Amino acid sequence: MRCDGHMKLTREAIRRVQRDCPYVRELCEAPMFRQEIEGWTNARQSNSSDHYSAVARYFLPPDDTGNLPFEVMAVDISHAWTHNASSGQRYHFMRAGNESPLGAYRNACDFILGQMNRWLTLFGQTYRWPEILSRGLRTTGFLGCAIHSLQDSFSPGHTTRGFHTTPTFVWNPNLPQPIREIHIYSQQDHDHHAHDDYQSGSLDTYEGQMAILATTELITLGLKNVSEKSASLKGWDLFQNKWLAQVGLSAAP
Numbered sequence: 001m002r003c004d005g006h007m008k009l010t011r012e013a014i015r016r017v018q019r020d021c022p023y024v025r026e027l028c029e030a031p032m033f034r035q036e037i038e039g040w041t042n043a044r045q046s047n048s049s050d051h052y053s054a055v056a057r058y059f060l061p062p063d064d065t066g067n068l069p070f071e072v073m074a075v076d077i078s079h080a081w082t083h084n085a086s087s088g089q090r091y092h093f094m095r096a097g098n099e100s101p102l103g104a105y106r107n108a109c110d111f112i113l114g115q116m117n118r119w120l121t122l123f124g125q126t127y128r129w130p131e132i133l134s135r136g137l138r139t140t141g142f143l144g145c146a147i148h149s150l151q152d153s154f155s156p157g158h159t160t161r162g163f164h165t166t167p168t169f170v171w172n173p174n175l176p177q178p179i180r181e182i183h184i185y186s187q188q189d190h191d192h193h194a195h196d197d198y199q200s201g202s203l204d205t206y207e208g209q210m211a212i213l214a215t216t217e218l219i220t221l222g223l224k225n226v227s228e229k230s231a232s233l234k235g236w237d238l239f240q241n242k243w244l245a246q247v248g249l250s251a252a253p
Contacts, residue, residue: 001151001211002194003054003073005046005201009151010069011035012203013215022220023227032068032140046201046208071144072151079145083185091145093153095182101249104182108149109244115146116218116233120225143222147215153244154211157196158183163247171206173213178245214243 001009014033021028041049057064058077064070075091082088086096090111095104119142152158161177185193200207221235228234
């Protein structure tokens with residue numbers, strides 16, 4: 001997704017988490033989830049104007065560090081080295097030139113789980129309610145990295161999903177399409193990649209809707225583990241098998 005798409009998708013996921021909050025209300029309304037009014041040109045469609053507005057926001061005051069939508073977006077800027085580095089492709093659920101599709105898939109999934117566990121360790125394991133503000137603001141970047149990679153996995157510029165060799169688009173939130181290929185950024189037409197990212201970062205597209213549902217479920221899973229003071233993320237295997245399932249990825253580069 002583009003920068004504004006990451007923010008728009010994450011804001012909608014947070015709205016749904018807070019609407020249906022199954023835990024202590026203070027947890028669902030932690031400062032990292034604050035919803036600020038955005039001056040988008042189109043609140044539901046990712047576009048170049050809003051993308052550059054989001055980029056500018058990273059460099060201009062006020063400092064939004066610790067705000068989850070900002071942290072998800074900021075991965076593209078604060079970790080800019082990842083776009084071309086082989087070891088950085090997992091930040092965006094993509095594949096390095098020397099990786100096999102299956103290896104890239106495993107690295108990306110392990111990355112998301114690792115970032116969630118780091119967030120849990122620092123924020124959730126020993127928290128007390130008065131500490132939600134300070135601890136949340138210090139650790140939201142880990143959660144942001146996990147969500148960023150998860151959302152990117154739904155962009156056709158990053159992966160090919162489908163139930164058959166040719167992707168079949170089925171609007172069924174209970175049956176996400178499995179990943180059939182993971183793309184290599186350096187071998188792509190970058191204008192076409194950007195077009196795919198704008199599409200998938202828009203709220204009313206299939207890819208955008210699935211990314212919102214997956215993000216909502218990952219945040220909810222994280223909060224469940226926080227509420228239970230889990231030392232590591234319980235329920236990850238079920239989440240991965242639903243939202244990040246893979247079919248036929250090759251173990252050969």
